[in-house]
Amino acid sequence: MSMHATAVRAEAVGRVFRTPAGEVRACADVTLTARAGELVVVRGPSGSGKTTLLNLIAGLDRPSTGRVVLAGVDTSTASEEQLLALRRERVGFVFQSFGLLPVLTASENVEVPLRIQRVAAEERSARVAEALAAVGLDAHAGQRPAELSGGQQQRVAIARALVVEPALLIADEPTGQLDSQTAAAVMDLVVDIVHRRQIAAVVATHDPLLVERADRVLTLHDGAVVDEAVGPFRAPLSAP
Numbered sequence: 423m424s425m426h427a428t429a430v431r432a433e434a435v436g437r438v439f440r441t442p443a444g445e446v447r448a449c450a451d452v453t454l455t456a457r458a459g460e461l462v463v464v465r466g467p468s469g470s471g472k473t474t475l476l477n478l479i480a481g482l483d484r485p486s487t488g489r490v491v492l493a494g495v496d497t498s499t500a501s502e503e504q505l506l507a508l509r510r511e512r513v514g515f516v517f518q519s520f521g522l523l524p525v526l527t528a529s530e531n532v533e534v535p536l537r538i539q540r541v542a543a544e545e546r547s548a549r550v551a552e553a554l555a556a557v558g559l560d561a562h563a564g565q566r567p568a569e570l571s572g573g574q575q576q577r578v579a580i581a582r583a584l585v586v587e588p589a590l591l592i593a594d595e596p597t598g599q600l601d602s603q604t605a606a607a608v609m610d611l612v613v614d615i616v617h618r619r620q621i622a623a624v625v626a627t628h629d630p631l632l633v634e635r636a637d638r639v640l641t642l643h644d645g646a647v648v649d650e651a652v653g654p655f656r657a658p659l660s661a662p
Contacts, residue, residue, distance in 0.1 A: 428491075429590040429622035430479050431455045435488035437474050437645075448474040450645045451488070456590065456622040461613060463633050464626045466642035472626035473594055475642070479624060480513050480592045481505045493589055510539060514583030514591045514621075518598035520575045522567040522582075529554060529563040532582045539586070553581040557611060573604035577611065584615065591616065591623040597632065606631050 437449040449471045456462045456479075464472050477483040479490055481497045490497045493512045495504060515521075522531045529550050536546045554560045557577040567575050576596060583591055593612070597605035613635045616623045625632060633639055641649040 427458045429456050429458060429493065430624070431491045432475070432479050432485075433488050433491070435475075435478055435485040435490060437471075437478060437483065438486045448645050449478065449485070452642070452645070452647055453488075454479065454624070454640060454647075456624050458589070458622050459617055459620040460637045461616045461623045461625065461635065463636035463639045464624060464642060465628065465633060465639060470642040471645035472642055474645070476592050476594055476624065476626050480515070480590070481508050510535065511586060512589045514586055514588035516576070516579050516583050516591065516593040516596045518595040520567070520572075520579045520599075522575055522578055524567050527564050527566055528559060528570065528578045528581075531567070531578055532585050535582060535586050549585050549587075550581075553585040554578075556584060556615065557581045571604070572600050573608055576600060576608050580608075580611065580615070584619075584621075588621060591621050593623065593625040593627075595627055595629075596625065597627065597629045602631070605629060609635055 432452060432454040434451050434453055435449055436447065436451055439446045439448060452475055454462065454475070464475060466472055478485050479492065481490070481492050484498055492508055495508060497505060523534070532550045532553050533546055536549060541549070551560065554563055557580050559574060559577050559581065562570060562574060567578070570578065596612070597608055600608060609632050612623065615621065627633070637652070639651045640647050
């Protein structure tokens with residue numbers, strides 16, 4: 423992806439869930455763009471629509487109104503097969519709960535998405551080693567999650583997200599289970615990777631440490647954007 427190219431664009435998206443008690447509007451008229459090398463933080467109180475918005479821009483869900491263009495594909499009209507391919511090949515995911523398989527080693531966990539993509543064994547090994555080295559865990563490749571600290575487990579999860587060489591990194595409360603010192607180290611790692619590798623990243627968080635490191639910050643309340651601010655790293659990027 424070229425520098426500053428748009429990885430994902432949400433255009434006035436809304437999401438309504440129908441429940442026995444009636445309709446619940448989780449997102450309302452949200453517009454968001456994430457470009458290569460840009461860290462966009464989405465913040466807001468619990469129930470403000472952060473996770474719903476991440477699911478929409480990652481192609482895990484479809485908007486009720488508006489549209490999301492992910493890697494040039496309109497997710498509103500894409501087939502399920504197209505969405506699956508997009509998620510596998512263009513998006514890396516990092517979650518609060520780490521999501522590692524306990525019976526697998528660090529390297530085997532990182533290798534999982536490449537096995538799903540049926541990447542050849544030699545290339546898998548090289549890419550897994552590179553991803554673990556990028557997060558400073560090459561010496562821990564043979565350890566299982568229970569043998570790693572919380573910060574190390576989240577670094578494995580980041581390596582697993584990076585190994586697919588995504589255009590877009592999605593992270594939902596990635597520091598939620600980490601102490602402040604570990605969280606700061608993990609966030610410094612994410613910022614460095616986003617800027618150095620020119621990956622677009624959208625992160626939902628309550629963590630002020632991550633907000634301070636963002637290039638742009640969107641604040642949600644009741645599913646709508648109530649504020650958008652530019653972070654300390656750079657001026658706003660002009661549209662390509």
